Structure formats: structure tokens, C-alpha cells
Amino acid sequence: MEALLVRERFDLVVDATHPYAAEVTENIAQACRRAGVEYLRLLREADALPEGAVYFPDTEAAVNWLAETEGNILLTTGSKDLAKYAALPDFARRAYVRVLPMEASLTACRAAGLSPVICSAYRSYEKQEELYRNKVDRLLAQGYAQTDAEEEAGREVARPGTSEHQLGLAVDIVDLDNQNLDETQEDTAVQQWLMAHSWEYGFILRYPGGKSEITGIIYEPWHYRYVGRDAAAEIYEQGVCLEEYLAP
Numbered sequence: 001m002e003a004l005l006v007r008e009r010f011d012l013v014v015d016a017t018h019p020y021a022a023e024v025t026e027n028i029a030q031a032c033r034r035a036g037v038e039y040l041r042l043l044r045e046a047d048a049l050p051e052g053a054v055y056f057p058d059t060e061a062a063v064n065w066l067a068e069t070e071g072n073i074l075l076t077t078g079s080k081d082l083a084k085y086a087a088l089p090d091f092a093r094r095a096y097v098r099v100l101p102m103e104a105s106l107t108a109c110r111a112a113g114l115s116p117v118i119c120s121a122y123r124s125y126e127k128q129e130e131l132y133r134n135k136v137d138r139l140l141a142q143g144y145a146q147t148d149a150e151e152e153a154g155r156e157v158a159r160p161g162t163s164e165h166q167l168g169l170a171v172d173i174v175d176l177d178n179q180n181l182d183e184t185q186e187d188t189a190v191q192q193w194l195m196a197h198s199w200e201y202g203f204i205l206r207y208p209g210g211k212s213e214i215t216g217i218i219y220e221p222w223h224y225r226y227v228g229r230d231a232a233a234e235i236y237e238q239g240v241c242l243e244e245y246l247a248p
């Protein structure tokens, strides 16, 4: 911690850890003192709880309650409790788990049936249709006309039958610290590494920035496609997209 503070030359640390994490707080405060970095403690007000919140005496009670509900679940629990939640039917489909990116957490995620790094790989036609329809519906709700909504949706979600994910040749990979499918992916350590090295394994960044006019798809700094090592090396060296590479 102290080494990190010195190396990254922080001016200020805001410690917003949980009130129960007393040891963590002490470590942070101590590191700040030694590194000469200003330290602020942020404590949430104890009674500032959201309206409509539901309380349970323990994890089991929460799991029982969730089993009677539908829809997706954002879990910010510690990875130690994951196994209890994994008892929920459809857990892997419903749950979005946010855990610290440590090997033990990842192992717990995998044991609970989750895939913590690769966020999208093979998709069936039905799945692609569902994603595309959801996108169109969201745009319609925003006031788009039907044809405009379909056109705009097609730039972000491939139309059913045209997605590389249906081929089984594409993967979406995100950084555990940033799982947003937007341009901020580009700055993550995972993408920096993948953009530099994926060609060595036969994968290319399929929809690069500045090539949207040619690919017809927005910049996707998370979507990689397997093209084989030779083609990947040439595409990488030439700085072209697949359409340009294949053009006669």
C-alpha cells in the first residue's frame, strides 16, 4: 500500500471502506502517514438507508426470498457467500457478481458457475435475437421510429444471423475492474495487453476505432475474433480491419 502511494504519487486518499473493516482502515491510515499522503475517512451515515429496502437476518433468508423473485441480481457480496447464492435456480443466468479480482474470488465465481473474464462467447440464434430485440425495444421506448430503431440497434448489436458470436469464433473479454461494454474498456490493463498480443494467438480486435464506416459496427474494444495466426499477424502489422484485409 505504501509503495503504491509513493509510486503513483497520490495527493490524497479517501478511505470509504466499511466501518467493520477496522484493520483495513488502520493499514490505509498507517500507509498514508508513512508516505506523507493526506488521509480522509469517509463514513456513510448509519441511518441513510434507501427507501423500500428489504432486510434479512442472514444470507439463507435472502436466498429464499430471491428464489421467489424474477429478474437479474447484482451481487456485491463477498465471494465467500457466493456458494449459498449459487443454490438459486438459474443463478448463473440471473446473477451479476461484483467481487474483488483475486484468484480466490475468481475460483469461487467459477465454482458458482460463473465466468468472470470472458463475458460473451458462443451465442445461439435465439440469444442473438433476444439481445437485438431488447436493443430495438429500448430505442423504441426512447421515441425512435421502428425503422430507425432497427437501423441504430444494428450498429451496436448484430442482427440475428449476422453475429460473429453465432459462429463461435468471437469472444468479448472485459477487465474485471471495468465490465462496461463501452469505450472506457480501451484504457483497461486487460485491453492494453490484448490489443498488443492477441494476434500472437490468432485473434484480432475485430471492430477497431476509426473503422466503423467500413465495418458498420461501433468501436468495440472488447470483441476479438479468431482468424488464425498468419492472418492475425498481417492484419495487426498492416493496421487494417478484416473487411480491408479481405478486400480484393
Ligand SMILES: [Zn+2]
Pocket: 120, 165, 170, 171, 172, 222, 223, 224
Ligand atoms: Zn462481441
